[in-house]
Ligand SMILES: [Ca+2]
Ligand SMILES: [Ca+2]
């Protein structure tokens with residue numbers, strides 16, 4: 001019985017900690033398509049994750065943007081209020097790069113995903129945070145979890161944007177994003193899905209009962 005209680009406690013702890021994260025960003029797992037996000041440019045939702053893509057040809061001013069807490073005008077119409085315990089912005093990401101023969105190739109930089117956190121009440125922009133793929137975090141064609149230290153903005157109200165920039169490098173990029181969330185704790189190992197956890201708990205109790213009945 002002790003074991004079953006332990007599993008249930010673990011499950012409850014996981015569920016509660018997950019709930020504290022979920023409140024800050026709405027639809028961060030894209031289960032509801034792009035609802036709650038302001039988006040523009042070449043963005044779609046595929047397999048419940050957001051897909052941002054640069055366009056054929058060199059089009060640096062194409063606006064591929066995914067925003068929450070703002071509508072792209074810096075009006076902060078519905079800012080994200082970060083609680084004081086927030087330390088991390090976490091998300092899943094993978095990226096693929098392929099030829100764009102209509103670009104001339106003057107740039108040696110990769111197409112880059114920029115992540116901006118804009119502080120609503122700091123008009124100087126000094127406390128805004130900016131992270132870029134390729135320098136602040138690396139991407140590959142496999143899903144991975146990225147966590148960025150955003151503790152400097154804990155307690156502030158912010159807007160969050162993901163912007164994809166096309167470099168003139170004869171390449172285009174597709175970035176996929178999922179499970180965007182703010183959290184107080186670092187993600188060390190992948191956490192089982194709740195459904196997996198429920199099945200595991202039921203199986204553990206079932207096996208224990210079977211053992212007892214023999
Ligand atoms: Ca998802
Ligand atoms: Ca391009």
Ligand SMILES: [Ca+2]
Pocket residue numbers: 054100103111166167168169170171172173
């Ligand atoms: Ca490019």
